[in-house]
Amino acid sequence: MHTLDQLRRGDLAGITRLDLSANLTELPEEVFALADSLEVLNLSGNQLTRLPADLSRLHKLRILFCSNNPFTEVPDVLGDCPQLEMVGFKSCRIEQVPAASLPQRLRWLILTDNRVQHLPDELGNCSRLQKLMLAGNQLTALPHRLADCQNLELLRMAANRFEALPEWLLELPRLSWLAFAGNPCVDSRETAALGTAIARAEITLGEVLGQGASGIIHAAGWRGSDQPMAAKLFKGQMTSDGLPHSEMAACLQAGEHGNLIRVAGSLETQPGDPPGLLLERIDASYQTLAGPPSLSSCTRDCYAEDQRFTVANALRIAHGAAAAIGHLHGRGILHGDIYAHNLLVDPHGHCLLGDFGAASFFDPHSQLGQRLQRIEARAFGNLLEELLQRCAPDDRPQAQGMLRQLQAQCTGDVVAQRLVFSEINDALAAIR
Known part of the structure; x- marks a missing residue:
């Protein structure tokens, strides 16, 4: 964490990230001296209710965190920031999200734990949007034009007031991670x-x-x-x-x-x-398969640079994960967070799927349930892709070819054409 004294003395000249929590009620003017370098600005944990009208002077700013401040609306000035692509207002008092506040390059929007009742239709103009965090608000509907956000991959809409999921949502071509628990549509279960x-x-x-x-x-x-x-x-x-x-x-x-x-x-x-x-309690030989997504990777996990898998181990990990997901789907649970960072793996490739924080109840026999299972298939396909990227090309090339074909069948843009997990598990069992 940086200090106001450092900022005012000029000690922070040239930095690309500024973390400033000092009970601020306004943004210090000295921040603008960093305009030619600053890319990440973290103002979480202050007493801010507004941002300066000329915030766009921070012309390299890509990421802004303003969590745990008493904002009641997302500031309009964000829409003027030319490079801004990640915006975080978690646990504020946000009631309003003006259309003007949405940056053109927005990829990742965090509004978790606020008081939002309505989102603007203009959210559909954010064609680069990949990650949308809306848990813990008062929403009863999503803007229909969100259907235009064809790059949306992760959506958290739990703990709101949804009576049903919009049908168009389940047709988004890249949606892979969805959480909708804690809404009236699933509360009784x-x-x-x-x-x-x-x-x-x-x-x-x-x-x-x-x-x-x-x-x-x-x-x-x-x-x-x-x-x-x-x-x-x-x-x-x-x-x-x-x-x-x-x-x-x-x-x-x-x-x-x-x-x-x-x-x-x-x-x-x-x-x-x-x-x-x-x-x-899990044996200490089990280790997390990868790290969670970074600010730059957005929706994809981060692996150690030298991390490699044999095809045998990759196949065993994939088998274990798919078997667990198929079991959950049979019991009416969408995991919602199928990621390598939620897999614990032992040295032999046996894996355990954990972290049910994004899990939601659904009816696996309904038409809606069939589509939800195919959304989760895309998340599994992404995991399979990451495993294959870290296998040597000359290690069982025929098996790798079959796994790549399976990966493509899990991640196609047409949701209805993807496999469900009974089919995925049969396909994995056939690979030798």
Whole structure:
């Protein structure tokens, strides 16, 4: 984090990223001295309600974070910024999103945890839009012209007021990751899945094993059980993907499968307690397959530069992931976040699919359900592509050819022509 003193002394000349949290009520004029270099401006955690009308003087600005500020509307001035492509206003007090506030080059818009009731039709003009984060608002509909955003790949619309999903949404050619839990259209199924919680008195928490955007994982003991356990304690009442109780309901509904982390149950919640889940503890030999998307990669995971797979391992990872997804679909759960960074893999290629934060309930036998499964097929196809990119060309070329053909069948632009997971699993089983 940078300081106002550094900025005013000129110590930050030439920097490309500025992180400034100093209880600001207005943007310091000295920021404009960085106009010829500044690309990322993080103003999260201040007291801002407006931005200067001449913000476009920051002519290289690509990314703007203004989360945790008391803005009530997205500032119009953003629409004048020529290079701005990522905008974040998470956990503000946003009620209005003026059409003029939408930058022409917008790729990634974050409005999570606000009070938005309506989005402008002009959002459909943002042809480069790939990622749209809307969880935790008061929306009852999406602008129909969002159908023009043919590059949209990830949409979070959980914890709003949707009575149904718009049909046109499920025809978007690149949509791969969708979350819609915590809406009236699925609330009753979530409530039924939660069941009886485990008393906190039966659980002892140990060291922190890790953490993600939504929660912290602790080692845990469970009275009467010798099995090592882990407890996930959620950080707040709203995540980037949706509500903790929606995630817990999906985890419990998922049941048991060899490629899923076993869930013992949700934890009883007392006043002041964070929501939590009790899970089996995973052996330390399992490691996350990749890192999450970066600011530049937007929707695609980040792998270690030297990361490589044998075709045998890639095939086993793909088998495991597809088997888990097919199992979930059979139980009426759309995972919503099929990514390498949500796969834990051991040295032999056995994988476990985790993180149900974006999971949503659906009817797998309905026409709508069939289309939702084919949207998830595209996410799997993207994963398959990433695995194949990291295999040596001379390693089982025939098998790689069959995997590439399968990948193409999962990612075609016409949603109805993609495979469902029973077909994907049959195709994987046929590859030798």
